[in-house]
Amino acid sequence: MKYNPSLIEKKWQEKWSKLNVFKASIDKTKPKYYVLEMFPYPSGAIHMGHVRNYTLGDLVARYKKAQGFNVLHPMGWDAFGLPAENAAIENKTHPANWTYANIESMKTQLIRMGLSYDWDRELATCNPDYYKFEQKMFLDFFNAGIAYKKETLVNWDPIEQTVLANEQVIDGRGWRSGAKVEKKKMKGWFLKISDFADELLDEIDNLSNWPEKVKIMQKNWIGRSNGAIIKFSIENSPNNLKIFTTRPDTIFGATFIAISPQHELSKQIAQKDSKAAEFIKFCESHSIKEIDIEKAEKHGYETGLTVSHPFKNDVSLKIYIANFVLMDYGTGAIFGCPAHDQRDYDFAIKYSLDIIPVIKTGETLPFMGDGPHINSNFLNNLNTEEAKILCIKKLSELGIGEEKVTYRIRDWGVSRQRYWGCPIPVICCDECGEVPVPIEQLPISLPQDVDLNKKGNPLENHNNWKKTKCPKCNKNAIRETDTFDTFFESSWYFARFTDINPSTPFSEEAIKYWMPVDQYIGGVEHAVMHLLYSRFFMRALKYVNIINIEEPFISLQTQGMVCHQTFKTKNKKWLHPNKVRKEDNEYFHVDTKEPVIAGRIEKMSKSKKNVVDPQQIIENFGADTARLFMLSDSPPNRDMEWSSSGVEGSWRFLNKLWKFVINLPKDKKLKKLPINLSKKNQELISIMHRTINDVTKAIDEFHFNLAVASIRSLFNALSSYEINEDDDKIVVIHVTENLLILINPMVPHLAEELWSKLENKGIISNENWPKVDLSYIQKNSVKIPIQVNGKVRAVVEIPIDSNKNDIKEIALKEENVVKFLKTSPKKVIIIPNRVVNFVV
RNA sequence: GCGAGCGUGGCGGAAUGGUAGACGCACUGGACUUAAAAUCCAGAGUCCGAUAAGGACGUGGGGGUUCAAGUCCCCCCGCUCGUACCA
Incomplete structure (x- = not known):
């Protein structure tokens, strides 16, 4: 009997649905586990990024279920947004029709992948039954x-x-x-x-199960900084100009003032000065993108106004209107210290302004590091931190400034x-x-x-x-x-999933039981905005007494992108991979037979045509093969390359596993493990326990590729095992059954089918995760390297926890070690069970 | 521009500061076959050496800390993500 994924996958999907295997309900006798993948925008067809994301989540959901948790694993649709309007215009349809049709086809695809969702909780954010709650x-x-x-x-x-x-x-x-x-x-x-x-x-510091990089990005995004507001008095005017700075210590290096084109003062100036008005208009002839503003050439307009320096009696500073000063940050006005800020430096060079160093350095300007202050009157010889404090103190005493905390976040x-x-x-x-x-x-x-x-x-x-x-x-x-903004919908959908009753956004009981999400999985592109908005939204809801949680996601994993090789024709046009054939390391166009240029491996994107349609893969190889390849190749948080040969490798492995299990001797009596195991059986059982240990650890640490690697190793041991006696049969079946439970979260359809082929009664989705017997994985000897000057010269096997003298003696008996030990060692480093290093 | 991350054989990737390259893909040789595919077995970082023993080199580049660095520190290069109205 051949492995026929399309047949068995459909069969088990129907069975799971019929038996309500993944239907979640509150059960206070069990610990809960809420696993959630970021819900998709219904663009019409799933792409490999979805396949990856949802395969990762499904593995976690099935694994936690096997570990005895009451699992909630829902799915829905982030259904509002710009693409629907664009598609509606292009295809002369209505955004609603387009969106709901897309949802239907994508749902079919997700079901075909065998994902363990509780579909009873499905939601679409464009449905008034969803968005009515957020209006409230x-x-x-x-x-x-x-x-x-x-x-x-x-x-x-x-x-x-x-x-x-x-x-x-x-x-x-x-x-x-x-x-x-x-x-x-x-x-x-x-x-x-x-x-x-x-x-x-x-609270970011308390998110111990979030990736460090995401936490750093959020911290920087919020961007709390301690600085100062300084009031500069405008010369020949009764008015002041308030500026914000994070570097009050460099006040003696200030040589100009710059204000935002949107600043109130800019407006006033523009009323009397048509050139200023023109300049402001010029600044506004750009997009609002931060990247455009920051990368644009720096322009300034000299207003003719000046302010007096707060600590230098005879110095006045020109006020410029400058395109790089943002109205949203601080007060929309800054003082420029060209010697110690790159942007101010560029500006000063362009407009021939003074550059006064106020920090001692041997390096070229601008210098952004710390050091003793110079040219700074009462701040001389202080470092940055000390000078900041003293400067603010002096400003407050004079009533012309104060300490001020500002945030980058708007x-x-x-x-x-x-x-x-x-x-x-x-x-x-x-x-x-x-x-x-x-x-x-x-x-x-x-x-x-x-x-x-x-x-x-x-x-x-x-x-x-x-x-x-x-x-x-x-x-x-x-x-x-x-x-x-559609981030509004995605800021609370995870709470709605806990209880989709029609009258309230969620129930207190459901929130109390299910929230927060135990494991959230999605693309790293959402590291700041979606995740920060969701964290904020929960707090805002708490503030208005709608919910009683703060942090929505206990643990977060961010997945990398799915990439693929790019191809171009000789006319430099992007070419779809299925139009390319490889022969003798050269690439050819399937139709024209012309040579094809193989480009870089890049993120799959429609514009570069380097996409592989998951549908096609599932039709050709089955969902299990697609899932296994997604998991086996790269660690989840890194970018992965989709390769057809890799998929074929996964396909071959599943076929081998299929054939192996189908050909096992079947005998219902052969269930109970014998008490006295032969040496070879002890060895196999011990490999099995080591695998259970490794796979469990790898899944807990989100290293799913390592979990797959250990299962493959266990299978290698199984398939080279020779069955001679009845006891051997029992042991092999026992080990195989455990292997199937371990691999079930990855390739659930195949696991179910083979589980039933081994004449088990229930379904494998309801089986418990195997327990490790630690006595099987303890080793009594260890191989350690013997180094001379840090280079390995021999490897010896010694009893575990040998004492240092014994280890040294054994090491010195090694011929190759002696060869390199021309003199007696100056120093001997022995780390028990790890390494020996002779230093000569 | 700014913030963050990543960089290890031909390829994807393993590796609590302690034997670099687990597991897999591709490749090469062999078995089976009339033949091919599939399958099974074996080999393999690069260079020197004899296809051995053994050695030298080797984790983007340069420097440093250490008995010992892929791993820690500094500088540089390349790529990726985000940059507030794409989701």
Whole structure:
């Protein structure tokens, strides 16, 4: 009988579903385990990144179930977002139709992979049954002062008359119109994440099961810094200019002042100075992307205004309006110290400003390190930290400055001028301002009839929908036509999964039992935004008494990308891998037979055509092969390369395993292990226990590729084992059954089928994880290297825990060691059970 | 620009500061076959050496700490992710 994955995989998927094997419900007699993979955007078809993510999560879910946990493993759809609108315009369909059709086809694909989801908890964020709850949450935030409206800058496409996403701005131009993008001021809704900045920052240290890199990135993103506000008095004017600096110690090196084009003072200047107005306009003829702002050439406009230096009586500093000063950080104004800051240095060179070093260094300027201060009056000889403290003290005494903590993080702008998102439940009244929609009127559903081809915001164009009455004064008013950022939906979906009842977002009981998520898995690209917003959202919900947790994810794992070799034709056009054939290390086009240029291995992307369709792999090899390859090749957190030969290797292994088990002798009586094991059986059992130990450890540490490697080793031992007696049969079947339980989380369909072939009653998905018998894995001898000057000259096997003298004696008997020991050693290093090193 | 991560044979990757290359892929040789595929067995970092024994070199590059460095520290190079309206 041949291994036929498509047959057995379908069979077991149906069986699991029929038996409700993965249906989760609260059971207080068992410890719970909530495993969650980041839910997908329903783009239409799963890609290899999904396959990887969901295979990792499924392994964890099945493994934890075997370990006796009550597992919750749900799946849903991050269904709002920009692509649906673009697709709707291109394909002349409705975003809802497109999205729901995509969900259906992707769900079919996920089911085909054999993932152990409790599909009863499926949700789609574009469904009013989901987003109605977040409208209520928003109103609670609004009433608690967490949500507010303010003016902000957006990317404006003057031709399309629409706001563009950063993604839609390419080289400063709109992706469809090609028009130069402008910054435009617009009012939008914000959530006060900055109020929670300290807590979000401080609690990072308690996230002990998060990758260090993610924690560092979040810390830097929040960017708490201790600095100072300094008031500079503007010369020939009664007014002050407040600047923020993280380096008050360099105040004596200050040679200019720069303010943001959006600064209040810039506006005032522009009113009287048309050139200044022009310069500000020039600064606003760019996108709002940080990367564009930072990489842009530094420009400044000399305003003619000056301030006096707080500690240097006769020195005045020119005020510039500068394109690189951000209004959102600090006070939107800085002093420039060119000697000790790269940007200030570049600016000073460009505008021929003074460069005054205030830290002693032998190195070239700008110097960003620490050292004794010079040219700094009362700060001389102090280091940076001391000088900061003293400078702030002096500023406060003079009443012209104070210590100030600032944050890099800005409040979360949740407004989007888009159709396919959750409507923001507010009514804008000329008389009463922003009025919350009364709760009994929720949900505010999206209108179905909408014209996406018109310029501008579709909801704003929709007169019927937007016109309403003010709940307060009953006069004519209009609805808020902005919709939520889709990060809003993904900031609480994990809580909704715990209990999808129709009347409340979740129940207290379910939250108490299931939350927080024990293991969250997703791409590293979400390291900051999605994960930080979710952490904030839980705190905000707690603040308004909707939930009682702070940290949503106890343990986090971030997976790397799935990559593939790229190919180009000789005309430099990207070529799909299945159009390429390799012969004698040369690549050829399948159709034209022309040589093909093999390029770099890069992240799979449609634009470079280096994609492999999971569907195709599953049809050709089965889900188990795809899953096994995903797990066996690379550690989860690293990028992996998809290679067809690697897939074939996994396929071959499963075939070998299949054939091996099918051909085992079957005898129901052969179940109980004999009491006295022969030496060879003891050895096999001991390999098995070592494997159980290694696989368990590898899975716990998220090194799934090592788990696969150990299982393969165990199988190598099994397949070279010779069965002679009845006892041997029992031992082999016993070891094989344990191997199947170990491999079940990886290739569950094959494991189920073979488990049933071994005439077991229940299903393997309900079996318990095998226990390690430590007595089998203790060794009584150890191989250690003997080094001379750090180079290995011999390897000896000695009893474990031998004393140092014995080890030395054995080592000195080695011929090759003696050969290199021309004189008696100066020093002998003996680390028991590890190494011997003779230093000569 | 800024923040973060990664870099080990032909390839994916193993390796509590202690034998670098586990396990696999590709490759080479052999067995089976009329033949091929599949399967099974064996070999293998590079160089010197005889295909041996043994040795030299070797973890992106350069320097350092240590009896001992892929691992720790400093500098540099390359790639990847994020950079607030893609999700």
